[in-house]
Amino acid sequence: MAADGTSSAQGCCAPLEALPLDPAHATDMAKMFKALGDPVRLRLLSIIAAHPDGEVCVCDLTTLFDVAAPTISYHLKLLRETGLVEHDRRGTWVYYRPVRERLRQLSALLAAPDMAEAAR
Amino acid sequence: MAADGTSSAQGCCAPLEALPLDPAHATDMAKMFKALGDPVRLRLLSIIAAHPDGEVCVCDLTTLFDVAAPTISYHLKLLRETGLVEHDRRGTWVYYRPVRERLRQLSALLAAPDMAEAAR
DNA sequence: CCTCTATTTTGACATCCATCTAACCTTTGG
DNA sequence: CCAAAGGTTAGATGGATGTCAAAATAGAGG
Numbered sequence: 428m429a430a431d432g433t434s435s436a437q438g439c440c441a442p443l444e445a446l447p448l449d450p451a452h453a454t455d456m457a458k459m460f461k462a463l464g465d466p467v468r469l470r471l472l473s474i475i476a477a478h479p480d481g482e483v484c485v486c487d488l489t490t491l492f493d494v495a496a497p498t499i500s501y502h503l504k505l506l507r508e509t510g511l512v513e514h515d516r517r518g519t520w521v522y523y524r525p526v527r528e529r530l531r532q533l534s535a536l537l538a539a540p541d542m543a544e545a546a547r
Numbered sequence: 548m549a550a551d552g553t554s555s556a557q558g559c560c561a562p563l564e565a566l567p568l569d570p571a572h573a574t575d576m577a578k579m580f581k582a583l584g585d586p587v588r589l590r591l592l593s594i595i596a597a598h599p600d601g602e603v604c605v606c607d608l609t610t611l612f613d614v615a616a617p618t619i620s621y622h623l624k625l626l627r628e629t630g631l632v633e634h635d636r637r638g639t640w641v642y643y644r645p646v647r648e649r650l651r652q653l654s655a656l657l658a659a660p661d662m663a664e665a666a667r
Numbered sequence: 668c669c670t671c672t673a674t675t676t677t678g679a680c681a682t683c684c685a686t687c688t689a690a691c692c693t694t695t696g697g
Numbered sequence: 698c699c700a701a702a703g704g705t706t707a708g709a710t711g712g713a714t715g716t717c718a719a720a721a722t723a724g725a726g727g
Binding site: 694 | 719722
Binding site: 636 | 703705707724
């Protein structure tokens with residue numbers, strides 16, 4: 428096997444000419460996609476992004492799911508750590524907002540034919 | 548706790564009025580995002596989508612990664628099962644193509660402000 | 668200060684996932 | 698028909714992940 432990235436076969440295929448996601452960048456992006464790869468988290472983000480107030484109180488989120496409150500908290504933390512949402516405490520309650528810039532970034536990556544240049 | 552989906556608190560927040568992803572649909576979409584949530588798979592898809600020929604031979608993919616051939620095969624199968632790529636055997640070699648429709652679907656979901664109507 | 672409510676953290680646990688090696692299938696070419 | 702090469706499948710394994718109950722933290726309001 429050729430380890431130099433060129434075709435190893437005797438003529439089975441043309442070499443890769445386009446410029447796909449480099450490994451480092453792919454790891455970054457994959458983290459965000461992974462965060463979206465759970466039904467609870469995707470719904471959480473969707474609910475947060477869809478709310479007309481631009482933010483949602485955790486107290487309203489917990490009632491919408493079949494899982495316990497700590498589980499919701501766990502998922503929200505994960506969304507936070509990947510930069511997909513921000514949070515903000517006001518008094519007893521905590522409010523979550525989407526980070527639209529990040530959502531646009533992911534959307535653009537999937538929209539680009541070569542999935543590369545849109546990745547910034 | 549109110550289990551009817553309305554606010555349970557004494558006035559901490561406005562009720563959710565927008566229409567986010569329903570649970571069933573969220574599960575579907577989450578599967579696809581999960582498939583993108585691994586660096587190897589994301590790179591695989593990117594390479595496949597970026598190739599000028601519109602398809603890539605597996606024989607060229609295996610040389611580009613640090614993982615063993617069966618692992619590449621495993622990831623390709625996963626991408627296949629989520630409908631993100633198609634494959635096709637010609638002679639000894641197997642070629643993979645992106646399913647652009649699916650990519651657009653995911654992209655649109657993230658682009659929609661409420662992450663719902665674009666989900667078809 | 669004490670208590671009540673909202674939210675998060677911790678610890679435990681069962682399951683899932685990415686990876687490898689070894690074995691298998693398929694096609695090509697003697 | 699046999700051997701070689703490309704790709705996939707099977708089985709095993711260590712590590713990550715989602716979940717819960719219990720405990721901890723943070724404000725609000727006596």
